[in-house]
Amino acid sequence: MRHDAAMVLEHAVLDVIPGREAEFEETFAVAKGLIAASPGFRSLRVSRGLETPNRYLLLVEWDTLEDHLEGFRRSDAYREWRALLHHFYDPAPVVEHFGVVATA
Numbered sequence: 001m002r003h004d005a006a007m008v009l010e011h012a013v014l015d016v017i018p019g020r021e022a023e024f025e026e027t028f029a030v031a032k033g034l035i036a037a038s039p040g041f042r043s044l045r046v047s048r049g050l051e052t053p054n055r056y057l058l059l060v061e062w063d064t065l066e067d068h069l070e071g072f073r074r075s076d077a078y079r080e081w082r083a084l085l086h087h088f089y090d091p092a093p094v095v096e097h098f099g100v101v102a103t104a
Contacts (some may be wrong), residue, residue, distance in 0.1 A: 007042060007100060008070055010060040012093040014046075018054045024088045034077040035060065040067025058093075059069045065097055 016024045025048075032044055042061035049055035062068045072078050086092070 006063070008062045008068065008076060009098045009100070010058070010062060010095060011098060012058040012095045014056040014058055014089055014093050016054045016056060016088045017090050020088055021048075021054055023086070027084050028089070031081050033082075034081045035072060038067070038072040038075065038077060040064055040071055058062075068090050068097070 028039070028046060033044075035041060035044060040063040042063065044061075045059045047057045047059075049057070
């Protein structure tokens with residue numbers, strides 16, 4: 001797994017409907033394989049909120065922005081990802097992309 005300045009970091013805050021956290025986590029364990037198999041995928045991390053336990057932070061590293069937006073988002077794998085996960089969210093997540101400025 002490479003980590004360098006050329007990498008793109010996808011960031012999404014996932015607000016899961018309260019009471020559905022366990023089901024979401026079980027389903028996510030299956031769905032993560034869909035994104036991990038995508039060209040340009042580097043890594044994925046999902047973390048659960050401590051103060052807000054129905055809030056999750058999704059961080060995905062991609063080689064390029066196009067790998068996410070053109071590759072994964074336009075694929076059959078993304079359609080399956082949506083079908084598995086998107087009914088858990090309220091509201092719909094906002095997805096943003098970031099480039100590395102500094103590391104330590």
